[in-house]
Amino acid sequence: MLTRQGLSRRQLLMSASSALLYYPLIRALGSAEGFAQSANAPRVIFVSFPSGTYREKFWPGAEGSVPIGALPIVTSPLEIHKSDMTLFRGYNLVGATNHNGSMPQVLAGWGACSANNDVQCGKNKSFPNNDNTTTTDMELRPYSLDQRLADTIGKNSTRASINMGIHTKVKGNPFPEPISWNSKGNPNFPEDNPKSVYDDLFGKFTVPTGGSSTQSDAVIAVSTGKKRIVDYLLGDLKKVKSALGAHEASAFEAHLTALDEINRDLVNAMNTGTSNNNSGNGGSVATSPKCDPKTSIGGLFPTKMDNEWYYQTALAPQVFRLQRAIMVQAMACNITRVGVWQMGCSHQESNMPSEGVVDNPSVSLHLQAHSDNDSFASNQQGMMREIAKMVTEMKAVSFGDKSLFDETLVYVATDIGDNAAGHGGSNIAAFLLGTLGGKIKGGRQIHEKSGKPYNHLLVTVGQLMGMTDLKTIGNTKAVGPVAAVTG
Template identity: 25%
Template sequence: MRRRTFLALTAGLPAALNLLGRPARAQAAPARRFLVFYFPDGVAGPSQDGQPSLWHPRGGLRDFELPAQLAPLDPLREHCVFLDGLSMGPTDAGSHPGGAKKLLTAVDGGNGESIDHVLARTVGADAPHRHVYLGVQANQNGASGDKHISYPSAGHSTPPEDDPVRAFERLFGGGVAPGLPAGDPAAEARIAARRSILDAHLADLNALRGKVGAAERSKLDLHTEALRDLERRLGGMAMEAPPPPAETCDAAPGSVGRVDRGALYAPELFPTLLRAQTDLMVQAMACGLTRVGVLQASHHTSELVMSRFADTEMYDPGYDMRSHQASHYGPRHDPAHREFAAYVQQRRYWVQRFADVIEALRARPEGDGTMLDYTVLLLCTEVCDGNTHLHDDMPFVLAGRGGGAIDTGRLLSFPGRRHGGLFASVAQAMGHRIDRFGDAGEAALPGLVGA
């Protein structure tokens, strides 16, 4: 009964009819998920004058110290893997946009499909929404394409959805026939009509395909994929497991209700918006609506005035400390320097928000454990140190066990290896075997995934 209600309010009730007729797959293991958490403008890594990193943990495989910026992860360290030494390569090193383009594609200039879309098209393809990309003030100030990190096709990023209310309506909305009961002839008629519309458009695209070159064909491929996605949703979505009984799948998280849509770009409301987008992403995953998500907080070279976040250590209404400004903290780690002190606080804030995501997943029982055990989380930013802008020794952190594929609680070092290898490993953990990823042809990182 619970499930019937849920489906009626998510994928659209008539869409669910097929599913309800199928035998339940109660014994199936929970699906694995991939969730990226991005924050802007790097970390306090190795300084310009050679002082060692204040981000990268020091110590042995399981016995290591977390520096101040990572302190919020200390209580959760057994759920994380801290990574050292991965490089994004020399191209555009020194540049925020260059780093953002390589970050999830591992291809120079963003000239490749990003790992989130690779996974959305494979292991995530059965979910009603193959990919969910939510932003928080990520489209501020007329942000151009190089400020966004998710690339559905080579060379072309797509903007995230910054409005939690619109995102909720899209993800949890009523489908093609909202409010109509199961088997209602009017609902069936609407679905049949929508299916015929999609068929007509597919026929149009097929007729166009023969008339265009490869570059335009990639546009038509994306369009065709979108039509097939909607067609698939009309056919009813198979979920491998019903949502956990405690999950709310028919109402927005309370934090979404607190969003003021008239002020989506006010810095003082940023924490409220980030909370809403985080809750929405976790709820969409818990309800089986998606398995692949990207959360993008602001964008690189961010003008976000983080000193206006109330109830945080950054709060200082007397001074506008912007993210990008703080990142240029000077030649050395100097706690007496205002920018440097603010920069470390800001990084700690981002890490704390990543910890919030981990906690939200850990609070939801699933399978033999919690949602966290079936998820791979990635914390990332587009450069290493925000002052030097270098693309080496990138500050990646993983969390979650990916259904047992990842042994957490470790510090792993891969000096000189390219970060495409991390994504090859993540794909393996997700059950999609790719041996190499990115334009450097980097292989999966030894020892990261599997026994």
């Protein structure tokens, strides 16, 4: 390589290093490569809702692996996102069930929870034994999928994962157990206080307003619209050009011209203010860079925050709204790639209605689940509405020419089977939202009429998130993913 006098090859490479640093960001500009990148490092949000459900109010009427029909009362808020939905049916817990055994099943697929086990679960003296608990074919300890992902794709994030809960530690819950368990089999409890989570994540967070010498800061600056990718490149690349000889400089000029054209295209796209991003809700969604936690969240807190305000029934809608906003902002600001949102515990001895719910305030959510009644359905519908709103909000956050939702999976499941009053583990209500840019075919129900272990769903999500070597979770005999999803 010919360089100007006095400039060594070492110096040339050093001056080019920052330009090379942003090469992955350049690749993200292309549609095809952008999706490929998303498929390699997507985001994931795990949501649990408690106490099981009732078949006719959760699944459409048609059986079999078919396109999703009209969604009934509980899942009806997800109708606008149905083309992004994969609805599972016929997947059963193996091992421990009921309130005192099912929580480690949701994300760890672990059915050995027992009062006699040294793992911290099922310890309430009123329920000394767990229904169907077994150590046969079970891993020694629960190790939930969210923590497996936190230990892999999350390890380079500001937070490996975040974990929020609604009323999970409210007084009276006999089993205040989490759905998240670390590699040592210890419980990873959610934080119920939205203000504590907000202060931890965003208390000292500042949205970048200019360039940065690190790629992580650059990603945030670009995602928030404060800087363009090309802004980080042109200065460094022109320095490289000035160090080249005449022949190489001429060839290099052609590359700079191409970058300038990309720059103009970006400016034109940003000036439109919208992205015609068909996100499966029946039309295009206007997108904009929205990493702005203090504006998006700061005004949502109640004026009085004392006496464990986040456990007060009247403020439950506000807690749902705050946690939803925090989750979206944590993803939009690239603070984490793994989120957990635990909407209560299996045996929920409080009332925690979200916005729009017609609750029965004289009966706890747990006891409402004991019969197929309107208030229980309304509470579960409200939880689905919160999930639908979260997806809508992610679709409105732009990342280049895609939305935040385009590179995010949302996995939702409960802990009790489809007859909530039965307290069993047959036919767990679960679904996926997200297609990872077309990698997953949405808008369909996958129905295992003969029944299969629920663990296959967890393996499926793990493989979709890039853990291609993952074969089992919790149950060593339930091997492999749902092939209809992973291909």
